[in-house]
Amino acid sequence: MTEPRKARVATVSLAGCFGCHMAILDIDERLIALMERVEFDRSPLTDIKTFNRRCDIGIIEGGCCNEENVHTLIDFRKNCDVLIALGQCAIMGGLPAMRNAIMHSADPLRECLEEAYLTGPYLRNTTRLIPNDPVLPLILDKVYPCSEIVDIDYQIPGCAPSGDIIFSTLVALLDGKFTGFERETLRFD
Amino acid sequence: MNGPFQFRIDGVEVAATPGQTIMEAADAAGIYIPRLCDVEGLRHQGGCRVCTVKVGGKAAGRSVSACTQPAEPGLEVENDTEARNRVRRDLVEMLFHEGNHLCPICEKSGNCELQAMACRLDMTAATRFPYLEPCRDLDASHPDIALDTNRCISCGRCIRASQDVDAKGVFGYVGRGIHRRVAVNGADLAHTDAALADHAMSVCPVGCIIRKGEGFATPIGARHFDHGLIGHEIEGRAGEDLARKDGRK
Ligand code: SF4
Ligand code: SF4
Ligand code: SF4
Ligand code: FES
Numbered sequence: 350m351t352e353p354r355k356a357r358v359a360t361v362s363l364a365g366c367f368g369c370h371m372a373i374l375d376i377d378e379r380l381i382a383l384m385e386r387v388e389f390d391r392s393p394l395t396d397i398k399t400f401n402r403r404c405d406i407g408i409i410e411g412g413c414c415n416e417e418n419v420h421t422l423i424d425f426r427k428n429c430d431v432l433i434a435l436g437q438c439a440i441m442g443g444l445p446a447m448r449n450a451i452m453h454s455a456d457p458l459r460e461c462l463e464e465a466y467l468t469g470p471y472l473r474n475t476t477r478l479i480p481n482d483p484v485l486p487l488i489l490d491k492v493y494p495c496s497e498i499v500d501i502d503y504q505i506p507g508c509a510p511s512g513d514i515i516f517s518t519l520v521a522l523l524d525g526k527f528t529g530f531e532r533e534t535l536r537f538d
Numbered sequence: 539m540n541g542p543f544q545f546r547i548d549g550v551e552v553a554a555t556p557g558q559t560i561m562e563a564a565d566a567a568g569i570y571i572p573r574l575c576d577v578e579g580l581r582h583q584g585g586c587r588v589c590t591v592k593v594g595g596k597a598a599g600r601s602v603s604a605c606t607q608p609a610e611p612g613l614e615v616e617n618d619t620e621a622r623n624r625v626r627r628d629l630v631e632m633l634f635h636e637g638n639h640l641c642p643i644c645e646k647s648g649n650c651e652l653q654a655m656a657c658r659l660d661m662t663a664a665t666r667f668p669y670l671e672p673c674r675d676l677d678a679s680h681p682d683i684a685l686d687t688n689r690c691i692s693c694g695r696c697i698r699a700s701q702d703v704d705a706k707g708v709f710g711y712v713g714r715g716i717h718r719r720v721a722v723n724g725a726d727l728a729h730t731d732a733a734l735a736d737h738a739m740s741v742c743p744v745g746c747i748i749r750k751g752e753g754f755a756t757p758i759g760a761r762h763f764d765h766g767l768i769g770h771e772i773e774g775r776a777g778e779d780l781a782r783k784d785g786r787k
Contacts, residue, residue, distance in 0.1 A: 434664070437642055441669070449671045450638055450688070491671075496664035504662055508642035532767055535657040537641035538648065538758075 355385075356523055357404040359429055360392040363418040364445045364492060365411025368509040369436040370394070373408075375512025383516065386523055391428075400428040406522065407431070409501075411438045413493040414445050417486035426499040431522065434495045435515070437508040437537060444508075446492040458490060503527070507536045543611035547591075548618055554609035561589060561604040564617070568776025570769035571617055572626050572655060574633075574743055575693040576605035581702060583694050586633075588626050588655065592616040627659040634661075635669050636716075638688035639744075645753035646745030648761030652691060653744075654768035679728035682750050683739055690720050690746040700738035708732045720746075 362370055370393065376383060390404050391397045407429030413419050426432055437443040454460050466472070466479045495501050505518055514534050521527035542555050547569050554563035559582065561571050575586040584606035592599040593607070593615050604617070616622060633652060641647045677685040696709040697720065708730045712721040724730040732739070739747055758764065 437640075441665075444640065444642060447640060447643075449669070450673060494665070494669075501664045504664060506662060529660065530662060532657055532660055535660070535662065536648075537653050537656070538644075 355388045356406060357390045357402070358387045358392070358406045358408065358519075359390045359400070359404040359425065360394065360408040361410065361421055361425060362393060363409060363411035363421060363439070363495075364414035365436065365438045365443070367393075367410070369410035369438070372436070372507070372509035372512060373515055375509075376516045377512060379512075379516050383519065387519075400424065404429045405431065406433065406519070408433045408435050409439045409495050410435050412442045412445060412495055413489060413498055415486035415488050419489070419493075419498055422495060422498050431502045432495075432499065433518075434501045434504045436510055437506065439495045440504045440506060441494045442492040446494075449491045458488065462488075505530075508538050511536070543609075545609050545611060545613035545615065547615045552609075558609050559605055560591060560593075560602075560607050560609050560613075560615055563609045564604065565772055566775075568773055569617065570772040571604045572623075572658065572769065573605055574630075574651060574655060574691065575695065577695055577741060577743070579703070579737075580695060580698045580741065582606045583698065585694055586629070586691070588629055590625060590629075591622060623659055626655075627661050628667075630655050630659055631661055631665060632667060633691045635665070635667050636672070637690065638671060638674065644689065644745045645748065646689070648756070648758065648763055650745060650763075651743035651768060654763040657763070658767045658769060677722070677727050678750075679726040680732060680750075681728070682734040683727060683732060684748040684750055685722070685727055686746055686748060687719070688746075689744045691744055692718060692720055693743060694720070695741040695743065696720065696738045696747060699741045700736065703737040706731045706736065706738070708736070708738060 360370065360373070374380070389395045390402070391400050407425040409422065409425060409432065411418070413422060434440050438445060442449065448461050451457055451460055462479045466474055467477065503518070505514055507514065511534070514530065518527065518530070540556060542553055544551050544553055546552065547564055550569065552563050552567045552569065561573065561576065564571050571589050571591065573586070573589040575583050576589065582605045584603040587603055589604040590601050591604045593602055593613055594600060595614055599616065630652065634656065639652070641653055644650070647653060674687040676687070694711070697711065700706050700708040708722055709720055710723060711718055713719050722730050722732070734749060739749060
């Protein structure tokens, strides 16, 4: 008989601050117990940058603010059985989505980039240029929550979510017993 | 109808007196009915519909707002069921989407009734509604008070408080339908009678009416809704009543 294999977990940070990845580490010493049951596959934690095999769980930090984010997210959906949006950025755009509020102006992207690189009051930009190197991913018209791009199976709220809620959710999913969150533990910040 | 009478909420007998609303009787009995526009000390408005309950049985029943509907003898009220809470969750979610609610940067977070209601109603599934992402004003003209209307849910509490308690009428509705907004009776808040001590400045359920210089004063873990779900104080009353009766025995 073969040992049951460990669940494969892939993670990525899209338009996020990496705080949600730090929150995964807030699982603290329970990580040791968790690592008995899972292995990290494509993830900044392993530095594996592409999918070479199917994964059981994909964890997404951050929403989509550029075209590369969209491609990556679609790739995760294709390669993961269960997709989790982790944190407010992945769930509803979060802090990057603050720029969406100016998206009603006539030329929103220009306004956004000009304020960020040219006209903002606290800037020092000696080139006086908006970066446009071809290797930079194209910025989207606005920041999109993950669920507007692909189907998301579970959303773990918080900014960042607590190590407790990440741990208990992952364990419940691995046991096939996830029936929802304890409402008292939900936080949106 | 003169004396006290009984009716039922989710099958539980509740005592009421003539003139009491369903919500008032429920509160006294320690049964929480979710609400946003209604608050103790202000007249009922019946605007947000988060308190919607069903009266008169499942099939033939009709939806009423518990904060305005008088209790009646023998009434059967459906409150804390999956169906009612699903409608409430949709309403709350639409309030989030109608404005700009970025909880991680909001100083009301942890003390906000809208956020707390979303937690109580388990608003965690991927959304089915579009974000409207409106452009709304921030009015920081007043020395002590700021208004971030991105977070206003048009509950009308400030309007009722300013009119009925402060006798000032600083706030009022303008526009109609989805364009109905709350506005102040001056060019901006600095050009009104608004004062920090006004009752109106302490009733906002969300982070729209901001008391300057107080933001983020309470650390995470010590904020109001860090101590329990919204409504747990009212639900606690049921237990207290029993304990009191037990004590008397
Ligand atoms: S949800 Fe908060 S912690 Fe997570 S990526 Fe966004 S800003 Fe960072
Ligand atoms: S008002 Fe409440 S729901 Fe809106 S952003 Fe602030 S904390 Fe979140
Ligand atoms: S400002 Fe606050 S109290 Fe007034 S209507 Fe808006 S949400 Fe309600
Ligand atoms: S609380 Fe009853 S309608 Fe708002």
